[in-house]
Amino acid sequence: MMVRRVIAGLLLAASAASWGQDHGADVAELMPANNDIGDIASLQRGARYFVNYCLGCHSAQYVRYNRLGEDLGLTDAQVLENLMFGAGQLHDTMISSMRPEDGALWFGVAPPDLSLIARSRGVDYLYNYMRGFYSDPSRPTGSNNLWLENTAMPDVLWEMGGTRSAVFSEHDEDGVVTRTLDHFEVIREGSVSEEEYDQVIRDITNFLEYIGEPIQLERRALGVRVIAFLLIFLVISYMLKREIWRGVH
Numbered sequence: 001m002m003v004r005r006v007i008a009g010l011l012l013a014a015s016a017a018s019w020g021q022d023h024g025a026d027v028a029e030l031m032p033a034n035n036d037i038g039d040i041a042s043l044q045r046g047a048r049y050f051v052n053y054c055l056g057c058h059s060a061q062y063v064r065y066n067r068l069g070e071d072l073g074l075t076d077a078q079v080l081e082n083l084m085f086g087a088g089q090l091h092d093t094m095i096s097s098m099r100p101e102d103g104a105l106w107f108g109v110a111p112p113d114l115s116l117i118a119r120s121r122g123v124d125y126l127y128n129y130m131r132g133f134y135s136d137p138s139r140p141t142g143s144n145n146l147w148l149e150n151t152a153m154p155d156v157l158w159e160m161g162g163t164r165s166a167v168f169s170e171h172d173e174d175g176v177v178t179r180t181l182d183h184f185e186v187i188r189e190g191s192v193s194e195e196e197y198d199q200v201i202r203d204i205t206n207f208l209e210y211i212g213e214p215i216q217l218e219r220r221a222l223g224v225r226v227i228a229f230l231l232i233f234l235v236i237s238y239m240l241k242r243e244i245w246r247g248v249h
């Protein structure tokens, strides 16, 4: 029984791995997010951007502020001041002040909870999605998105990232017209440089990956400790072996 379950588990893992590869091929044009979840400063900045620019509409209902503070090396006072603006309790979860019903009413689609979005969409998608906004006056929000056509989400980072229009080229293959992005044209410069803006998006992506699996940080630290222990143990067992075999030859 046990063996059968283990085999089923292995088969499942193998098929999941190959699915991952196929899926990867689908989204080959996505630029890699290159975020580093071990970069605590980046996570701290990401948390700050998240509360300033995303929490107005999106919740992260599985994340508690005090856990966030612990993982990100922030004191309770820092969390209260920088992430909660003095309101609420440290053990609260990150709930948006906008109710999903109101979001659905205002935007047509309720802004999804972002706790697990990095796991469902992948970090590369998030990084590209947030960089994918362009001006489109035909949309109620005034913008559109390369990766989620006619998205109901406005381009919330426009002040930092600036505004740009997208120039598409059309390809006609046997009557099937496909559009691909040719280039962007800057309409208004953002308040930060392009590299800085990239880093902002990377920090937010990093934060979303972290909240998707907070234990990752601990696992890494634990991994380092386990390897250190094994190395020390290796030395001890080698010395022990020499001690035991001394004089046997």
Ligand code: HEC
Pocket (backbone or CB within 6 Å): 049, 050, 053, 054, 055, 056, 057, 058, 103, 107, 109, 110, 111, 112, 114, 117, 121, 126, 129, 130, 148, 150, 151, 152, 153, 154, 156, 157, 204
């Ligand atoms: C003004 C409200 C608003 C703000 C602020 C906002 N969003 Fe959204 N967001 C939405 C709405 C509405 C949707 C649903 C879009 C859709 O399905 O078309 C959405 C969808 C998303 C999605 C899912 C995209 C997908 O593929 O389904 C992600 C990821 C996301 N938002 C990230 C963010 C991040 C990160 C921030 C902060 C930088 C942010 N949002 C700020 C309204 C908002």
